[in-house]
Amino acid sequence: MSTPADILIIDDDRDLVDSIEIILQTENYQVRSAFDGKDGYDKITKKIPDLILLDVMMATDTEGFDLAYKLKENPKYRDIPIVMITSFTQKMAEEGPDRFQHILGEAWPVSSFLEKPVDPEVLLSTLEKVLSETPAKA
């Protein structure tokens, strides 16, 4: 069997990160975690993960998106698939203030979108789907 996929969780809610870690480890993923955007970016630069699970609102309302755009601008990190997890439903994002509107209007930096609370089965199937769609690292 190939090496297990390396997943990086970036979320400031430690309880949620712990739960996701437990779920992913049970499914034999390699899991790393970070609790803010900066810490997450440092961990990405150290070792490029196969997939990032990213929260939207952390210290600032758009910290997750800011990190996602930062990664998209760097050719080295551009292709890392990102699954966004947020308790903002799509509807709110559409109807919310312009800082969300104009972000959604741009090229979407994220592969998939998961709504909180995270259902383990949905989480796992989403990860599997996104990973299978991502070309293997050279």
Added chain:
Amino acid sequence: MDLGHELVKEQLFFRKEMMERVSWMIRLRWMAVAAGFSGCLIGYAANWPLPFVPLNLIFVFITLYNVLFFFIEHRLPSIKPQAVQAFTIFAHAQIVLDLFALYAILYFTGGIHSPFLVFFLFHIILAGILFSPLSCFIYSILVLLAAAGLILIQKYAILPPQPILFESHLFPRNLALRDIFVSNIVLAAVVLITAFLITSIKLSLRAKGRELLRVSKELDSGNAKLKALYQMAKEMGLCQELQAMMDSATRNAATIMGVKACSIKLLDEQRRRLRFSSTYGLSEDYVGRGSINLEKSPINRSIIEGSYYAIGRIDQKDYFQYPEDIRQEGIASMLCLPLRVGKMVLGVFCVYSDVTHDFKDEDVEFFLLMTDLTALAIENLRTELNKTWFLEKAAHQLRSPLNAIDTMLKTLRQGYLGPTQTEQAKLIARCEQRIENLCQVIADLLDLGVKRTDLGKITMHPVNLGDVVRTLVHLYQSQAAAKNLNFSCDIEECLPDIMAKEKLIDELLNNLISNAIKYTPSGGRVRIRVARESCDRILCEIADTGIGIPPEDISRLFTEFFRSKNAKELTEEGTGLGLVIVKEILDRLRGTIAVNSKLDEGTCFTCFFPVIDGP
């Protein structure tokens, strides 16, 4: 090409005067002819020794050519509306023929001693008004030569001498050389000074006319721009959604400025990047390239850092972050201004031109007006949105811990930390259910809060109620089937539109239909009907054969957190806010709701919507 067009327009403006004078001359000539014939008649009666036959013949000749001119004048405008040249020739022909006629009259009324000699001056004045200064002076010299010719004719009797009727003081009868010389000098001076005065006055008048024309053109274009700006302000004022308002601003700005494209880029929270918030006339590729890093885009940076404005031409490569993309987009130059409210810069407003014309000072000034207007409108709407944002953030803060608990419980129940006993799993599932319910309460509260905060701040458009219901019913089909309900829908054809927002109608009917399904036991019936109630109202009825509402509860149905006892007994699910939201939406759409219910038999909710006025 534009310049040529302008010149023709200006020429036409002045030639209009010539055309008017030409017909005026024709009218005047009728009077001259009438005066001539009358003069002859009086002379004949008074027994003046005049050659009446030739004089009358001259007047007949004048009459004839004036008739010809009269017809030509009426045909000229139809030949060509811009027949400037034709009018000039026509005017010359008139002056020349008039001078010939006058010359003949002079010869028969005393030659150089004729009292009508000064009539030459009228023609000099007319030539000065109608033609170029050069033409006027040529006519002056011709007139003087003609006078000299008269003297020669008389002095050397080239033509048979005519009787001298009156004594003229200008030319004495003796025709001594010295007197003739002095008289000629005086005549020449009078004629030339008249020509000089008339042409100078005309040139100065024409310069003033030209200035007036320019000022009036400027006023016209200024007026048109102000009108367009007013329209833009009005349209923006009507927008209650930020995106719609910004889209209106970019579209209007591009149209008014007469450029290819326009964009609004707003600063992000860190004030390091600009993101396209609204664009007009730019391709998706160009906009989709992502946000603009201020460090890499000097043109945008200079604006954010306080430049009054910036003009970029694409050949200034290091001025842009993506010069190649700009070239590909067909942009040759751009003008960018800060969207500023007081000292705070919100972003950058840009217009893009496909020609390399440097935007002129007046363009910049006018665009500044538009920019300030747009900045104010953005800030106003943002303030409104910030109130909503606070509510959403508060809801987010409340929901976050619940979401974490929910995920932890799911992790536990689904055995990721080892197997759980059935009873334990059941209890955990109930915890999850309660949390889910609590999340729903928060969502409903937020929804209600947002609706009440920005009441009235919503853009509505014509919506076909039948279409919305058809889509919704389709979504509930499987849910109803799973509960073994007879689920039917009856929509009247050709219903008029109502003023609404589809999302609101969705939300309203979602609440009512899901309630009907939820509170109707298996085997029951849920029926939806959309029909015209009267000429100005449409109704939408949601009727079920469910548990019904106790009569004493009906008056409290639309109060916050109220749930009937029988509803609570049937299910824990429910926030007691659904019908409050329904009422809130109907209020906003100027609709009403009626409830008809019998305990244990069923409930029928009927919503009434006003149709759009007029045909």
